[in-house]
Amino acid sequence: MSGNSIGQNFVVTTFGESHGVALGCIIDGCPPGLELTEADMQHDLDRRRPGTSRYTTARREPDEVRILSGVFEGKTTGTSIGLIIENTDQRSQDYSNIKDLFRPGHADYTYQQKYGLRDYRGGGRSSARETAMRVAAGAVAKKYLKAVHGIEIYGFLSQLGPIEAEHIDREQIEQNAFFFPDASKLEALDEYMRELKKSGDSIGAKVSVIATNVPVGLGEPVFDRLDADIAHALMGINAVKGVEIGDGFAVVTQKGSEHRDLMSPEGFASNHAGGVLGGISSGQPIVAHMALKPTSSISIPGESMTVQGNTAEVVTKGRHDPCVGIRAVPIAEAMLAIVLMDHLLRHRAQNQHVHSETPVLGMRS
Amino acid sequence: MSGNSIGQNFVVTTFGESHGVALGCIIDGCPPGLELTEADMQHDLDRRRPGTSRYTTARREPDEVRILSGVFEGKTTGTSIGLIIENTDQRSQDYSNIKDLFRPGHADYTYQQKYGLRDYRGGGRSSARETAMRVAAGAVAKKYLKAVHGIEIYGFLSQLGPIEAEHIDREQIEQNAFFFPDASKLEALDEYMRELKKSGDSIGAKVSVIATNVPVGLGEPVFDRLDADIAHALMGINAVKGVEIGDGFAVVTQKGSEHRDLMSPEGFASNHAGGVLGGISSGQPIVAHMALKPTSSISIPGESMTVQGNTAEVVTKGRHDPCVGIRAVPIAEAMLAIVLMDHLLRHRAQNQHVHSETPVLGMRS
C-alpha cells in the first residue's frame, strides 16, 4: 500500500491538491448500520476551515463535504464511503511567482527532487488543505466511537509560543478562536498574535489531544502499538515535529518510583503513561501532545534558490496562518479518532471471544 | 497485516518471548546480491546485549544469531531471510512469583485484558528482549544502506536523568558503556548510576539517532511521510514516550524566521528541520530523538493488583536495567535503518526514472 492510506481495517485514503479540482477520500472498512449524514462531518470541517477568525488564513472555502457512496437511506452499508470537497477559492494566480522558486522550510524542493516535477500552486499535495479530508474521515470515526463505546475525543491548543495553558477547562476550548482551554490567557494570546501579524512572522505551538472511555486492550504488539500508531498519525500532520504520549519528554528526568502508575482494585492512581502500557490501551484516558513548527510562509525575506539552481530571495505573500497550530486541533482529533477506530476493529478481529476475569480498572476518583 | 510486521517493501516480522524457546524474524524484500554473514549482525547484537556492563541487566545471553534462509554462498538471494536467536539463560523460576501479579507500569495488565491470558515469564512478548531481532534486522538494512548509498547511522545517549551531553563527539560514543558522546560527563554519569542502583530506583533517558548521506526524496506523502514512519518506529520501542524530528518540541517557541532552514546553491544554512521537509528527506542529516521512561522494574515496593483483582504490593527482583535508555541506542539505530531501507525501496518502486535538473544540496560547510 502506498503512502496515501492510513489504517489496516479502517482504511482512509485521500487525494487532492490545494488548487486542484477537488479533495476526496475513501473510507474502507466502516461498520454497517451507522447513521451518517454530511452534517456529521461538517461541524469539524467548519472548526478546521480557514477564514473563520483573524488569526487564520483569509482563504475562504466553504469546505462542503458530499457523501458519494457507502451510505444508503441514512446508514452506512459497510461498503467503501466516497467523500468529496470541491475547491472553490483557488486563486491560482497568487502562486505563479513561486513557480520556479523553492520556499525555504517548505516541501517545494523535496517534491521537485523526488518526482522531477511538482504542482507548485499553493503547495499542491503538500498543502495543509489536504487535511480537510482527514477531518471528514475522522468525524466518521468519532461518531462511531462515541455511539458504540462512548469514547470522547477532544483537543486543544496547550501552548502558543511562550504562552502556555495553566488550567485545562474543557468547556472553554470551543468558546474561543484559539481552541485554548485557559480563559485567563486569552487576552495575552490576542495581544501576542496581533504583534506577530504586524511583524510578518509566525510562531510554533503545542496541541494536546485526549480520548476518554477507551476500552482496555487496543493496540497490536509489537510494531503497531497503539502509541506507535498515534505517533505515526500525529507526526504525519503538516508541520508537526514532535509527539508525546503521557508525560512525554518529561520522563527523561523522572525516576521509576515517580513515573509508574500505581494500581489497585480501585483503579489507577495516576496517568503518567498517557493511557498506554506495553503499546496497549489501559483504560485510562489516552493523552498525546504534538509540537507544530512555525510556518515558513512569512513575509520576512529569506535566502533561497530557484528550480534552476540560482540564488533567490523569497517573500511569501498571500493568505497564510501565522500559527498553523491553531487549526491543527481538529486535525489532531481526527487522526486520533482514525487510529482508535482502526485499532478497535483490529482488536475485534482477533479477540472477539476473549474474556478476562480480571476487573477493568478506571482512574481513581 | 497484523502488528508484528514493519515496512511495506522491506518488511520485518518478528516472533518470540523473553523466556520462550527462541526469538526469530523474517526479512522480506531485501535486495539480492548483498554480502551477508552472521558476523554482520553480531556486532550490533553485542552492543545491545545484556550483561555487558554493570549498568545493565545481569542476564547473560550470548544472543547468537543464525541465518536460516535467504543467503546462498554468502550473498542474499532476494528471497525471505529467516533469522533465529535461541534463548539460553531463561531462569523461568525467577518469575513464578509474578504469575498472578500485575506489575505497575508494565504490560502485564493490558496483555491479560486484551488476550484473556498471558505469558508472564519475564514479560513474555512485551519484554525488551524482543528487540534483539530488530537489531539483527536493522543490521542488514544498515549494511545495505552503507554499501549502496554510503548512508551512515549512529545513535547515542544524549541525556540520562539530569545529565545532558553538551558536546557531541562521535568518536567518544563507542568508547564508554553509556554510548555517551560527551567524555566530560562520564564521571558524573558513573556516580549517578552508582547512587541510583543503591536506591533501587530507575531513571529516564533521551536517545538521539542520526543518519547522514541520506538521498533527497525518501518519504511518501501524505500518511507515510518519512518523519511519520520514523515516529512510528521509534515510539514502537519499549519504554519510549516521545519522539522528535530535528528541533522537536523546541519549535513551540520558535518563530518562522528563526526555524526555517535557508537554502542557496551552496546548500542549506541550518538543519532545524532534521532532514525532512514535507515528509520527504531533504538530503540534510536525518536527526531524531526519543524519550525513554524509567523502567518500572524497581525494587522499591509499589501498590498493585493481582490477576484476581485483589490488592497487592510489588517489588521487582531479578535482573533489570536501571536505565533502559542505554541499551536502546542500538535499537534506535536499527529502527531508523529499517525505516530508511523501506523508504528507499518504496521510492525506487515509483521513481526509478525520475530526473530533476535541480542541483542536489548538502549542508553548507
Added chain:
Amino acid sequence: MSGNSIGQNFVVTTFGESHGVALGCIIDGCPPGLELTEADMQHDLDRRRPGTSRYTTARREPDEVRILSGVFEGKTTGTSIGLIIENTDQRSQDYSNIKDLFRPGHADYTYQQKYGLRDYRGGGRSSARETAMRVAAGAVAKKYLKAVHGIEIYGFLSQLGPIEAEHIDREQIEQNAFFFPDASKLEALDEYMRELKKSGDSIGAKVSVIATNVPVGLGEPVFDRLDADIAHALMGINAVKGVEIGDGFAVVTQKGSEHRDLMSPEGFASNHAGGVLGGISSGQPIVAHMALKPTSSISIPGESMTVQGNTAEVVTKGRHDPCVGIRAVPIAEAMLAIVLMDHLLRHRAQNQHVHSETPVLGMRS
C-alpha cells in the same frame, strides 16, 4: 487494508454503487511524468460502456471520467490520482420491486446477511457497474506499460456458450460488438444471441487476455506470484468462476514431456506455461483465460425468498446483458494491466541494480 483496494505499490481503491451519486477511485503509486488526460481512459470506458450494442444492457451512461487530482499540466505528479464518474441514468424506480426480494444467483442474500442491510438499487456495490472504475484505472496502467516497456495487453471473447473461436485474428477483435477474434463465427454468434434474447435466458462465456513484451522477472515468490495475483484479479471480476494461466485445466491430462516449454539460446519453443514460471514472468506472452457465468438476471421466473424469509418468485425485468462476458473483455484487460503495473513497481523496488549475464529469451520465431 480492507477489500476495496488492489495492489501494493500501484494501489487502486474504488467506491460507488450502481445507483449512487457517483463512482470513483484513487490510484496511489503511479510514477510521475506520465502524460495523462481523460481521453486516455475514455476509450476503454467506451468499450465497456453499456448501451453500445443490442447484445448488452440498454442502460445508457456516458461514463465520462474526470481527473480530480494527481495530474498537473498534463502529467502525473506522483501523488494520488482521484477519478470520478457521475451516475446519470439511474432509474431507481426500476428496482423498488426487489427491495425485499433476494434474486437467486445474486449477491442480494449475502450482502444482507453480511451487513444486516443493503443498497438494493441495481445491486448497489455488487453491481458490475463498479468495474467502470477498474477500467479507468487499468487504462492508466496500460498507458504506462506501453509507453515505458512496450507492453501490450489485449483481450477477446474466446467462447460464448457453444460457440468457440477457432482462429485468433487480433485485427478482428475490435471490428465487432462481441470482441470476437474469429470472423467466420460472427453470424452464428449473432443468430445465437437473437434466439437467446427471445428466450429471456442468458449464457456463459470465456474471455482470454494476453500481454506481450512483458519483461522477465515480474512476480514475488511465494504467495504473490504473478499468476496468483492474476488469478486474484480476474476471479475478482463479477461473474467469474474460473481462471487459467497458459494451458490451464488442459494440463490435467498432459504429460511432462508434452507440457514443458523447451528452451535454447534461440528462445522458448512453446508457451504452455502462459508466460509464468515459478510465479515469475518468463518473457513469453502472459496468457490467461476466465470463465464467466451466465447472469442470473433473466426474465424466466425462478424460486426465491424475501428478506423476511418467505417464499417468492423472481422475474428480473429491466436492462440486463444476456451475456456479461462480452463487456468483461475490457475489464479483464484492465485487471491484467493493474497487476502487471503493480508487479513492475514491486520488482523495481527490490531489484533495481540486478544484472544477470544470462541472455533474455523470447519466443522462437
Added chain:
Amino acid sequence: MSGNSIGQNFVVTTFGESHGVALGCIIDGCPPGLELTEADMQHDLDRRRPGTSRYTTARREPDEVRILSGVFEGKTTGTSIGLIIENTDQRSQDYSNIKDLFRPGHADYTYQQKYGLRDYRGGGRSSARETAMRVAAGAVAKKYLKAVHGIEIYGFLSQLGPIEAEHIDREQIEQNAFFFPDASKLEALDEYMRELKKSGDSIGAKVSVIATNVPVGLGEPVFDRLDADIAHALMGINAVKGVEIGDGFAVVTQKGSEHRDLMSPEGFASNHAGGVLGGISSGQPIVAHMALKPTSSISIPGESMTVQGNTAEVVTKGRHDPCVGIRAVPIAEAMLAIVLMDHLLRHRAQNQHVHSETPVLGMRS
C-alpha cells in the same frame, strides 16, 4: 508487504529453501486461547510428507515441526507464532550438475533473471518443499475453524491424467495413497502410475477442496472477494495452472436458468456457485478445484540452456514425484483454511454487531 506473506488479519509469512538450514513461518493474528501443540500440525505434515508411498519422491524428511513462540501452557497467547522445520535430508550433491543449467519448465531461468543469482540446490525457494510450512500454518487455521465454527475442510484428487473420480466417497479419501475418493478406480490408478514411472514421464492432476459449515458473510467486496482470495491462494501453489469455484469453466456453456441456485426458506436447491455469491460466502459448501501441471522434473531428455547462454540437454535425475498433484491435496486444504481464517477475522473486525433478521439458509436435504 512483500510476497512471502498471505492474509491481512491472519497473516502467514514463510521462509526457507529446499536445501537450506530450515523452513519456518510466522503466524500473526491467531486468536488467543486456542489449544495448540505440535501434534495438531504433524498429522497434515505427514500427509504431505515425501517418501510415504512409491508414487511420491523418495526424499525422506521427518518434517518435524517445532513451536518456538506464541503458545504458552498449551494455548495460543495471541502473539506471533513462530514455527520451524529443520531440513535433514538435503543431499546437496545431487544438484551440483544443474548449477549452471536451466531446467525447462522450472523457475531456474526466471529466478536467475529476476535476482541475478539463485540458490540452485533443489530449486531453492521455488521448491515445493516450501509448502510444508503452509501445511503447518493451515493446520492451525483448520483447528480454529473446526473448534469455533465447526467448519470442516477436506480435499481430494479428483482426476489424475485421464482417470477421473466418478463417485466422491469422503471416507475413501484417506484410505489410499492417492487421496482418491473413488475406490473403483484405484487399480487403474496404480496401473497408470506404474507405467508412467517406467516411462520416466510425469502427469497432471486435478485437486478439489471443500469446506462445509462456512458461515454466510465471509468475503470483502470488491477486490478481496472470498473467491478471488481462494483463487490467489490456490494459484499460488506450485504447479497450479487453473482454479475453479463451483461449476468453474463449465459455466461457459451454461444458461442462466440452469446455473442460478434457486432458494427458498427451505434452503438452496443446488450449489453451482460453489458457496460464493458476489464474492461473499453464502453458507453453502465452498467448492474449489485446481489444475496441477505435470512436473518438468522427468528423466526424458529435453532441450535447454546454460546460465551462460549455451545450448544444453537436461535430464532430471534424483527424487521426484511423477504426479505432484497427489501431495498437493493437504496443501490445498491448508491454503483454503488460511483464506477462510483470514476472512473470518476480517469479517469480525467490521461486522461484530451485525444482526440480520433474514433466516440463514443451508442446502436443502
